[in-house]
Amino acid sequence: MKLFLTGEIQVGKSTVIEKTLALLNITYGGFKTYFGPDRGSGDRLLYLNAADEPNLFTEEKGIVRFRKGCPTWIDTDKFDAYGVELIRAARANSDLLLMDECGNFERDARKFQQEIIASLDDDQPVLGVIKLASSGFTDELRNHPNVKLITVTRENRDELPEMITRLFGF
Incomplete structure (x- = not known):
């Protein structure tokens, strides 16, 4: 099963994932961005780290920098090196490949994109997030024949972890 959340x-997409992982009680790996x-600051970083490690707020884990009045800086090389390494290790x-989240920032990270697409064609279960307001590469994910897409809403988010657990059938 290749299941992606959007919304x-x-x-609460990442919260749904955390609750689902607690219910599944399996070995997982992959990546998370946070x-x-x-x-809420005009000057901030988006970080990339292993899905099964704690959030670290260091420059080394920074992948996208936002600065007031400046263009957004994206470290495409880090997606293509560290991101690919995390996916391959998982x-x-x-037992499960986690991808939280796929969006527009990796639009130029071709190796990262290829590794994600390759994971959709093998037998390993995938649980991920696709940014709602994204296009290009993420459209390829949404439309992939092996992908089931679930929209998370305030109304359904509390029941989704148990539903997803049943879908995976671990």
Whole structure:
């Protein structure tokens, strides 16, 4: 099963994933992106880290920099190196590949995109998030024949972890 969640910003997609993983109680790997406590600031970083590791707010984990009055800086090379490494490690050593989240920032990270697409064609289960307001590469994910897409809403988010657990059937 290749299952991706989508929905409005801060509707609870990552929380649904955390609750689902707790119910599944399996080995998982992959990647997660996240903001720090300064999420609402004009000057902030988006971080990339292993899905099964704690959030770290270091420059080394920074992948996208936002600065007031400046263009957004995206570290495409880090997606293509570290991101690919995280996906490959999870494909080799985990029961489930987690991808939280896929969006527009990796639009030029061709190796990263290729690794994600390749994971959709093998037998390993995938649980991920596709940014709602994204296009290009993410359209390829949404439309992939192996992908089931679920929209998270305030109304359904509490029941989704148990439903997703049943869909995976672990």
